[in-house]
Amino acid sequence: MTPLLSVRSLTKRYGARIGCADVSFDLWPGEVLGIVGESGSGKSTLLNCLAGHQAPDAGQVLFDTRAEGPRDTVTMSEPERRMLGRTDWAFVHQHARDGLRMGVSAGGNVGERLMSVGARHYGDIRAAAADWLGRVEIDTSRIDDRPTQFSGGMQQRLQIARNLVSGPRLVFMDEPTGGLDVSVQARLLDLLRGLVRDMGLSAIVVTHDLAVVRLLAHRLMVMKDGHVVETGLTDQVLDDPQHAYTQLLVSSVLQV
C-alpha cells in the first residue's frame, strides 16, 4: 500500500519567523490525522501549505494521484493543483462562510462543486444535492434557502456536504467544530466519524481542542513553535505524553 500523502521536510518561513519547520509524515488511506498545538504553533500554516493555499519554502508534499501515482503538489502547475482542489481534495474551513457562497442557495452550494467537475444535468445535480443535504441532516425542504438563513451548525454541515459531494479522498479541516455549541459539536463529530468510516476518507484535522481529536483522529501530531514535538496514536499521546509541551497541554485541560 502507498501512503495517500507523504510530506517531507516541509518548511515555511515568514521572513525571519518560522511558520513550520522540517515537518515530515505519511498519511495512509482511511486515516485521520489530528494536528494540535496552541495559537501560533504553525498548525494552520502547515495545513495551508499541504492544501496548496500557501507555497512552502522547502520540502515535498507527495499526493498519490489517481492517474499518475505520487506527485509533488508543491511543484505541480497551478491549474493541476486547482483541479485536485476540486476533485480529490476538500477543505473545510473553521468559518463556514469562508467555504460557502452565502448568496447562493444550499442546493446551489452543493451543486456548484459538482458542476465544477463537469456535471451538467440539472435533475442529477439537484438530486445529488438533496441526497447530501439529507446525509448531513439538513431537511431537504431547505434546499432553496440561502446559508444566511441557517444556524452556525447547519452552515458547517452544509459546508461539509459541499466539500464531500464530489467524493474527495483527502479532506483538510481547520477547526471544524470551533465556535459551535457543544451539542452541535457532538452531532458534527458523529457525522464526520460516520463519513470517514463509510467513505474511507483520509483527513487532516487541525484543532486546539483535545477532546475533538480524541474522538475523531486516529493519530496525533503535536506542534510547538513551528516544530512537530511529538507524534503517535491519539490515545497514547494524550494518555502517556512524552514531550514536556504535550504533558503541559494535556494537564492544562479543564475537567468538566
Next chain:
Amino acid sequence: MIAVSDVSKTFTLHNQGSAVIRVMEGATLSVAPGECVALTGASGAGKSTLMRMIYGNYLAASGRIMVGETDVAQAEPREILTLRRDVLGYVSQFLRVVPRVPTLDVVAEPLLARGIDATSARTRAAELLTRLRIPETLWTLSPTTFSGGEQQRVNIARGFAHAYPALLLDEPTASLDAANRETVLTLIEEAKARGAAILGIFHDVEARARVCDREVDVTAFTPDRAA
C-alpha cells in the same frame, strides 16, 4: 497469543522537575488461546499500566509485547490500529463515546469499523444488549446519561461485539448485580471456548477463581523503589 517479555515502564514528569518514576521492570507473561489469565497485585502495583501497554495506550520503555504477529512495543501507529480493529479488544473501566450517539450504534461500531453491514452489526449489538439486560427503550439513547452499571454493561457489549482473538478486561464485573455478573462471566467462558486469549483484572475473587486459569502477580515486576 499474547507474549510480554522483559517490559519496563517509566514516566518522566517534565513539568515536575523532570522526575523519572520507574513503575515496572522485567514484566514477563504469556496468554495462550483459550486461556484466561488474571493480573493480581495491590492497587497501584501496575496492573492497569501493564494492560495499557499491551493495548498500545502507554509506551513501553523497553521489552517486547507480542500480540499475534505484532510487537506492540515497536509497531507503527497504523499497525496498532489494525491490531485493535481485528485482533485485540479492550474493555476498560470507562466508557468513552461521542455524545448523542445511540447506544445500539455505540455497541455496533467495532463491527462497522470492520466493514460489516449495518443491519448485521445492529442485530449483533441488540443481541448483546438484550443478554446484558439493557432495556430496549434505552437503545436509541446515548449511554452518556446512563448509570455506572449500565455504562459498564454497554462497554462490555461493545468489547464482545466482535470475536477478538485476544481480549483485555479491566474489572469487567465491577458495579454489576448478580444476574449481570453471571452474564459477563458466561460471555468470558464463551470467548475462551472459541479460543480467545484473555488477560483480565478481577478484584472479584470468586469471578477470578471461576474464569481464570492462572494468576500473574505484577508485584514481581515492581522495581525496588529504594534502589
